[in-house]
Each structure stands twice: as structure tokens, then as C-alpha cells.
Amino acid sequence: MELLAFGKTGWGDELFYATLMTIAVSVTAMFIGFFFALIFTPLKLSKYKSLNLIGNFYTTVIRGVPELLVIYLFFFGGSGAIMYVASIFGYFEYIEINAFITGSMAIGIISGAYSTEVFRGAIQSIDKGQFEAAKVLGVGKFAQFYKIILPQMLRLAIPNLSNVWQITLKDTSLISVTGLVEIMRQSYIAAGSTRDPLFFYSFAAVLYLLLTYLSMKLINRLEARYSRGY
Amino acid sequence: MDFDLMFTSFPKLLGATVVTLKLLSVSLIFGLFIGLLFAILRLNKNIFINKFAYGYSYVFRGTPLLVQIFIIYFGLGQIEYLRSTFLWVILKEPYWCAIIAFTLNTGAYTSEILRSAFQTIKPGIIEAGKSLGISNKIIFYKIQIPIAIRQSLPAYGNEIILMMKGTSLASTVTLMDLTGVAKYIISTTFKPIEVFIVAGGIYLFMTFIIHNVIKYLEKKYSFQ
Numbered sequence: 001m002e003l004l005a006f007g008k009t010g011w012g013d014e015l016f017y018a019t020l021m022t023i024a025v026s027v028t029a030m031f032i033g034f035f036f037a038l039i040f041t042p043l044k045l046s047k048y049k050s051l052n053l054i055g056n057f058y059t060t061v062i063r064g065v066p067e068l069l070v071i072y073l074f075f076f077g078g079s080g081a082i083m084y085v086a087s088i089f090g091y092f093e094y095i096e097i098n099a100f101i102t103g104s105m106a107i108g109i110i111s112g113a114y115s116t117e118v119f120r121g122a123i124q125s126i127d128k129g130q131f132e133a134a135k136v137l138g139v140g141k142f143a144q145f146y147k148i149i150l151p152q153m154l155r156l157a158i159p160n161l162s163n164v165w166q167i168t169l170k171d172t173s174l175i176s177v178t179g180l181v182e183i184m185r186q187s188y189i190a191a192g193s194t195r196d197p198l199f200f201y202s203f204a205a206v207l208y209l210l211l212t213y214l215s216m217k218l219i220n221r222l223e224a225r226y227s228r229g230y
Numbered sequence: 231m232d233f234d235l236m237f238t239s240f241p242k243l244l245g246a247t248v249v250t251l252k253l254l255s256v257s258l259i260f261g262l263f264i265g266l267l268f269a270i271l272r273l274n275k276n277i278f279i280n281k282f283a284y285g286y287s288y289v290f291r292g293t294p295l296l297v298q299i300f301i302i303y304f305g306l307g308q309i310e311y312l313r314s315t316f317l318w319v320i321l322k323e324p325y326w327c328a329i330i331a332f333t334l335n336t337g338a339y340t341s342e343i344l345r346s347a348f349q350t351i352k353p354g355i356i357e358a359g360k361s362l363g364i365s366n367k368i369i370f371y372k373i374q375i376p377i378a379i380r381q382s383l384p385a386y387g388n389e390i391i392l393m394m395k396g397t398s399l400a401s402t403v404t405l406m407d408l409t410g411v412a413k414y415i416i417s418t419t420f421k422p423i424e425v426f427i428v429a430g431g432i433y434l435f436m437t438f439i440i441h442n443v444i445k446y447l448e449k450k451y452s453f454q
Contacts, residue, residue, distance in 0.1 A: 198306065201304065
């Protein structure tokens with residue numbers, strides 16, 4: 001138990017902050033994912049074949065390639081890409097991107113591909129009559145989406161989004177390869193310096209279980225809220 | 231774009247694909263047995279057996295695969311007792327540690343897929359079997375299992391693809407699978423995009439094949 005003490009003698013506080021870091025990366029990645037989903041869902045549902053192609057390319061590639069490979073691409077290629085863009089604008093110094101940003105971006109893009117699929121499915125399962133009724137009543141495109149489609153869509157999307165959240169949360173463990181100190185990386189450091197990997201990795205597993213358990217509780221509440229009236 | 235690098239790294243990556251496929255196929259075969267076993271345990275009426283099977287799938291689905299590999303590869307070696315038993319022959323090899331972790335992980339997901347498939351079988355089918363005088367055992371093996379397998383094909387196809395991506399984590403325990411070799415080439419040449427295109431292409435090709443095989447099987451074994 002003294003291994004988990006707070007302060008200088010144990011790893012309690014380090015692991016606590018690492019857990020906060022995992023949560024921070026997961027939430028950031030989830031929002032980045034929503035942002036990507038917001039762009040790519042309309043593309044996938046568009047009438048135009050070429051736009052469909054772009055949307056399908058994104059979701060197929062990201063969902064068909066291992067997460068770790070995407071992370072390596074961002075880790076090794078991220079600062080190169082930024083520096084290339086900067087060089088166009090006449091900036092030639094070395095730019096290093098923060099591990100948090102690289103990690104959240106990589107996981108966010110992965111998460112976005114799954115969110116896109118969820119949103120697409122949810123929108124497609126809304127009755128066509130809803131769109132038509134809105135049109136007939138003269139509701140504007142904007143109000144139609146925010147007041148009519150979105151509330152119905154959220155109810156259908158939340159159970160699947162909770163799966164996306166679980167995937168995202170677990171994927172953040174892979175960012176440890178880039179050196180960002182989240183649960184997995186901190187356990188690796190602690191295991192290395194105390195020579196007690198069994199304890200620390202098992203503890204990491206418990207922390208992840210706790211996170212998934214608590215977030216499920218929260219999501220269930222959200223789900224109940226959005227299915228009012230059904 | 232460095233096309234030369236893409237050409238020279240392709241055979242190396244293709245060689246590493248063999249490792250990935252080996253890891254995938256071995257863990258899927260073992261995982262299917264474990265999944266079936268735990269799906270049956272989940273349907274058991276004994277509350278302890280039931281809870282045990284539920285706990286297994288909950289823990290393995292609620293924690294990242296990376297943690298599971300690290301516990302098995304780095305953690306279990308720490309137990310002195312294990313080092314003196316024959317199990318150590320297996321556990322000191324990163325290859326077998328990865329296989330054990332993948333098997334247990336896919337077993338947990340497979341058990342959930344099969345369980346829900348068993349539960350969606352209409353009671354009428356089992357009752358029909360019973361009224362025809364077929365024994366419970368034959369109903370289970372000849373009626374319930376085939377229907378459950380057909381029901382779970384789409385979900386199991388997704389699981390195979392997820393597992394294929396999961397095998398990339400073997401590279402974290404020194405195995406040179408497709409991702410491991412890709413990372414090695416990236417870190418020696420600093421050309422991430424070129425290597426990503428080739429390695430990602432190979433992964434996508436495998437996804438494509440798996441997807442179509444499952445689709446074919448779904449069609450072949452559809453009820454119509």
C-alpha cells in the first residue's frame with residue numbers, strides 16, 4: 001500500500017494526475033472527433049458521389065488501420081507537417097508540438113471516424129416524414145436540423161456514442177508510446193523504478209475499469225434524459 | 231514523396247505481415263473456443279458461474295488491450311513461483327504472451343457476441359425440437375449453435391477486424407509484426423507518410439478481404 005502513498009514516498013499522487021491526464025486527453029479527443037464527425041457526416045450523406053467518396057475514404061482508412069500506426073504517423077510526422085506549412089509562410093525554425101496536442105489529435109481523428117458512422121446511422125434512421133413535414137411547415141434548414149433532427153438523432157446516437165467513448169478512452173493508453181504521462185506511461189515509469197510491474201499494471205487496469213464504470217453510469221443518466229417521452 | 235523507400239520497404243513490410251497474420255489466426259482460433267465456453271457459462275443458471283463469466287468479459291472489455299499485454303508480459307514474470315514451473319517456457323516468450331493476451335481479449339468480446347446470439351434464438355425453435363423428441367444435447371449442438379453462429383457472423387466479422395488492428399500492439403513487446411517493422415523503418419528514415427501509406431495499405435487490404443469473406447459467408451448461410 002505504501003507504493004500508492006501520496007507525496008514523495010509513493011506513486012499515489014503521480015497516478016492521480018496521470019488519471020486526470022487520461023480523462024483530459026479522452027475528452028479533448030472526443031470533442032475533436034465530434035468536430036471531424038460534423039464535417040464528414042454531411043459528406044457521407046451528400047447527394048454528390050465525389051463528396052461521398054471523401055467521407056467514405058476517411059472512415060474506411062481510419063477504421064481499417066491500427067490505432068498505433070496512426071499515432072506513429074502523427075508522432076513522427078506531426079512536427080514535420082507543421083514545419084512544412086510554416087515554411088510556406090516563411091518560418092524556418094524548428095517547431096516541436098506538445099505530446100498532448102499530438103496525442104489528442106491522433107486519437108481525435110480515430111474517434112471522429114467512429115462518431116461519423118454513428119451520426120450517419122442515427123440520421124438515416126430518422127423517419128423521412130420528419131424532414132418532409134418540416135419542409136411543408138416552412139421550417140428553415142437551420143431550425144430543421146437543430147430543433148427537429150438533432151434532438152431525435154441524439155436519442156438514437158447516445159448508446160452508440162457511449163461505445164465510441166469507451167473506445168476513445170481505451171485508445172488513449174496507446175499515446176503512452178509518445179511519452180505523454182497518462183495512466184499507462186506513469187505505470188510504466190513506476191513499474192520500472194520499483195521493479196513491481198505486476199502491481200502497477202494491475203492498478204492501471206483497475207483505474208481504467210473505474211473510468212469505464214463511472215462513465216457508463218453517467219451516460220446511462222444522459223440516455224434516460226434524452227429518451228424522455230419514449 | 232519518396233517512392234524508392236516505398237518500393238524497398240514493401241517486401242520488408244509484407245514479410246512482417248506474416249507475423250501479424252499468425253498472431254491473428256492463432257488468437258482467433260483459441261479465442262473462439264474461450265468465447266463459446268464463456269457464452270455457455272453466461273447462460274448457466276448458477277449465479278456464481280454466471281457472475282464469474284460476466285466478470286471475465288467485463289474486465290477484459292473495460293481495460294485497454296495494452297494493459298493486458300503488459301500485465302502478462304512484464305507482470306507475470308515477476309512471480310517467482312511461475313518462473314519455476316513449466317509455464318515459464320511459454321511466458322518468457324513475447325510471442326506467446328501476446329497470443330495469450332489477444333486470446334483472452336477476443337474471447338471476452340466473442341463471448342458477448344455469442345451470448346446475445348443465443349439469447350435472440352426464438353424459444354419456439356427449441357420447443358419445436360423438444361416436441362419432436364430431440365434430446366436437449368442434440369438441440370444444443372445441432373440447432374442452437376448453428377443458429378447462433380449464423381446470427382453472430384456480422385458482429386464477429388467486426389471483431390476479427392478489431393483484433394487484426396489489435397495485433398499491432400504486439401510491437402510494444404518487441405515483436406516485429408507489421409506495425410513493429412513500420413515503426414522501425416519510420417524511426418530510421420524519418421519518412422512517416424510513405425511508410426504509413428504502404429503499411430496502412432496492407433492493413434486495409436486485409437480488412438477488405440476479411441470484410442468480403444464475412445459477407446460471402448453471411449450470404450451463404452442466410453436463412454432465405
